Amino acid sequence: MTTKERVTAVIEALKIAYPDPVCALHYKKDYELMIAVRLSAQCTDERVNKVTPALFARFPTLDDFADADVTEVEELVHSCGFYRHKARDIVLACRALREKHGGKVPDTMEELLELPGVGRKTANLLLGDLYGKPAVVCDTHCIRITNKLGLASGKDPAKVEEQLWKILPPEESSDFCHRIILHGRAVCDARKPDCGACTLAPFCKTFTGE
Numbered sequence: 001m002t003t004k005e006r007v008t009a010v011i012e013a014l015k016i017a018y019p020d021p022v023c024a025l026h027y028k029k030d031y032e033l034m035i036a037v038r039l040s041a042q043c044t045d046e047r048v049n050k051v052t053p054a055l056f057a058r059f060p061t062l063d064d065f066a067d068a069d070v071t072e073v074e075e076l077v078h079s080c081g082f083y084r085h086k087a088r089d090i091v092l093a094c095r096a097l098r099e100k101h102g103g104k105v106p107d108t109m110e111e112l113l114e115l116p117g118v119g120r121k122t123a124n125l126l127l128g129d130l131y132g133k134p135a136v137v138c139d140t141h142c143i144r145i146t147n148k149l150g151l152a153s154g155k156d157p158a159k160v161e162e163q164l165w166k167i168l169p170p171e172e173s174s175d176f177c178h179r180i181i182l183h184g185r186a187v188c189d190a191r192k193p194d195c196g197a198c199t200l201a202p203f204c205k206t207f208t209g210e
Contacts, residue, residue: 001203003151007167010149010203014179017199021178023129026052030105030130031062031097034115035090037122043080051080062103065094089117107131120161128174136164137177141184148188148206 001009014021024045025036032052039048055076059065065073073087080086093115097103105126106112112123121137128135136142138161146152152163168176187194201207 003167006149006203007151007169010151010200011169011172011176013199013203014176014183018179018182021175021182023125023178024181025049028056029062030126031065031094031103032056033129034093034097034105034118034122034126035065037125038086038089038093038117039077039080041086042082047080051077062094062098065091066098068094086117092116093118105130107133121157124161124174124177128177133174134170135174135177136161136168137174137181138164139177139181140190141181141188142177144190145180145184145188145200148204149200150203150205150210 023033025033025040026049027033027036035055036048036052039051055073058072058076059068068091070087070091073090074083077083077086077090096115097105101111106115107127107130109120109123109127112118112126113120118126121139124135125137127133128137138157142164143152143155143157143160146160146164147154151167152160154160164173183198183200184190187198188200195201195204195207198204198207
């Protein structure tokens, strides 16, 4: 099986298993997704979704976040871990949106990477989910599972992202990553993968011993 054939087969299998590849984070406004993704670093989406309703209720507008007392934001996001860094980045990023981008999350990688707390993983997610642009969200699930599938090698996020850009159809890339993440949570658990129930087992080099 060629790499192109393997990619096509994996994409089709994931589409059947996860027909609705939505982001697990809850948000209504573009900057709320930016904030939720920042909070999700080293934290589960489930925990973030428990924290953000009170956070967004306390600061209902971008201006409210931009003008917020960082210590108050810290208190509201404390349970997400690394709360001091996250609270600071949230306030500073919202100020940057207001001062430099007209209150909107920008739609280019270059501009997104200039925002406090925004790295390539976050930027790719925002580009894919907010603007429907090709995006490779290279999180731990994506790295681990694409290595198992023989679609990428290594654990460095930037290098794995670069490898996936070369083989994924651009129009499928964002949904592919969402589906891989869903699969990692539902079936291919890092500690105890359920290989017997895995729709990707026929293409998994770890499972087949290729």
